[in-house]
Amino acid sequence: MTHSDQPRPLEARASGPLTGEVRVPGDKSISHRALILGALSVGETRISGLLEGEDVLNTAQSMRALGAKVERTGDFAWVVRGVGVAGFAQPRDPLDFGNSGTGCRLVMGAVAGCPITAVFDGDASLRSRPMRRVLDPLEQVGARVIAGGEGGRLPLTLQGARNPLPIEYRTPVASAQIKSAVLLAGLAAPGTTTVIETEASRDHTELMLRHFGAEIVSVPEGAHGRRITLTGQPELRGADVVVPADPSSAAFPVVAALIVEGSDLILTDVMTNPLRTGLFTTLREMGGSIEESEVRGDAGEPMARLRVQASRLRGVEVPPERAPSMIDEYLILAVAAAFAEGRTIMRGLKELRVKESDRLAATAEMLRVNGVNVEISGDDLIVEGRGHVPGGGLVTTHMDHRIAMSALVMGLVADKPVKVDDTAFIATSFPDFIPMMRSLGAEFS
Numbered sequence: 001m002t003h004s005d006q007p008r009p010l011e012a013r014a015s016g017p018l019t020g021e022v023r024v025p026g027d028k029s030i031s032h033r034a035l036i037l038g039a040l041s042v043g044e045t046r047i048s049g050l051l052e053g054e055d056v057l058n059t060a061q062s063m064r065a066l067g068a069k070v071e072r073t074g075d076f077a078w079v080v081r082g083v084g085v086a087g088f089a090q091p092r093d094p095l096d097f098g099n100s101g102t103g104c105r106l107v108m109g110a111v112a113g114c115p116i117t118a119v120f121d122g123d124a125s126l127r128s129r130p131m132r133r134v135l136d137p138l139e140q141v142g143a144r145v146i147a148g149g150e151g152g153r154l155p156l157t158l159q160g161a162r163n164p165l166p167i168e169y170r171t172p173v174a175s176a177q178i179k180s181a182v183l184l185a186g187l188a189a190p191g192t193t194t195v196i197e198t199e200a201s202r203d204h205t206e207l208m209l210r211h212f213g214a215e216i217v218s219v220p221e222g223a224h225g226r227r228i229t230l231t232g233q234p235e236l237r238g239a240d241v242v243v244p245a246d247p248s249s250a251a252f253p254v255v256a257a258l259i260v261e262g263s264d265l266i267l268t269d270v271m272t273n274p275l276r277t278g279l280f281t282t283l284r285e286m287g288g289s290i291e292e293s294e295v296r297g298d299a300g301e302p303m304a305r306l307r308v309q310a311s312r313l314r315g316v317e318v319p320p321e322r323a324p325s326m327i328d329e330y331l332i333l334a335v336a337a338a339f340a341e342g343r344t345i346m347r348g349l350k351e352l353r354v355k356e357s358d359r360l361a362a363t364a365e366m367l368r369v370n371g372v373n374v375e376i377s378g379d380d381l382i383v384e385g386r387g388h389v390p391g392g393g394l395v396t397t398h399m400d401h402r403i404a405m406s407a408l409v410m411g412l413v414a415d416k417p418v419k420v421d422d423t424a425f426i427a428t429s430f431p432d433f434i435p436m437m438r439s440l441g442a443e444f445s
Contacts, residue, residue: 017261
């Protein structure tokens with residue numbers, strides 16, 4: 001865990017228009033997967049635009065510990081020389097993933113198909129998060145949990161399968177992490193590994209596996225689901241990857257520009273994969289001005305230039321089937337909803353309860369302490385927008401980077417300044433968030 005142990009409080013207050021052109025950090029999901037698949041490939045993988053936040057750097061270090069050569073060659077530029085499918089070496093020390101559930105769960109899948117034993121660990125937040133939903137299918141593949149906390153919590157010792165089995169697995173929830181762990185384990189198994197989803201989750205792993213040379217087929221399953229079939233034991237080949245800008249990180253300046261009067265902001269190279277852009281769809285339904293241009297793609301992932309202009313927002317109802325495409329963005333959407341006119345109902349947010357914190361409860365708390373009327377009804381979040389937020393509250397972040405950034409954005413328009421108890425964890429996903437927002441005109445102190 002590399003972040004500071006000392007809390008870093010910060011206050012945000014009403015700002016003038018946000019203007020300028022920026023590129024937010026590389027997408028975290030793509031960065032994790034590029035490192036892992038590069039390590040499982042034969043030959044050299046060159047990655048540009050890699051997110052250099054703590055979560056991704058911990059994944060890079062774990063790939064080194066498992067035998068791959070991983071080198072930083074310049075700003076956001078990395079080279080990985082892989083060991084091939086099932087080629088990981090047994091690490092001498094525990095693999096420490098800090099705050100990253102994605103890195104930890106995906107690497108569990110990759111290790112499950114190798115005849116090695118590895119210890120997985122992380123910070124206090126990650127140690128509290130459930131791993132059983134990933135371990136269940138990995139045990140079907142042939143991996144074994146040798147030691148671990150209650151409910152499969154970290155620290156945990158995982159013994160990979162000597163003879164991994166191909167499985168057909170129906171995910172209990174829409175989760176790209178579960179799906180990806182099963183597919184990564186299935187790389188080492190003979191025959192075909194199949195994952196069935198009732199609700200389609202992010203498809204970054206499928207797109208990148210194909211980019212590295214795997215044979216993988218994804219077809220519709222039911223009204224909203226997918227059936228993904230992977231042919232095992234491919235020889236993955238190193239490939240160049242350009243990491244697009246992270247739409248989850250772009251969410252914060254996008255919402256800030258929509259709610260700060262007079263703002264006109266350009267964000268470049270933002271990923272526009274439809275399974276990741278539920279927030280942009282919702283904000284447009286609320287009346288937000290978000291224009292796309294210069295659309296292009298790399299490794300199967302589309303990206304575009306976004307122009308965002310301040311807009312009058314109105315409350316909407318967000319359907320539950322949209323949740324997988326914006327599960328990390330509901331916190332900042334709740335901020336936009338607080339400044340909108342009318343009620344916003346966000347349905348089907350069960351997955352928010354098992355993130356870095358109970359994000360559903362933490363989001364409601366963040367709004368309440370700043371004078372917003374908010375209600376949790378089952379797994380739905382209901383925000384009563386009044387066009388302004390009183391502010392003046394102290395937000396407890398619960399070691400969650402997205403709560404910290406959402407609260408700071410809220411403070412840019414609130415009637416009174418909004419204080420955040422600790423911004424240290426922002427470094428896990430968006431190390432330059434505070435200086436970047438200041439460069440656009442945000443008032444933080």
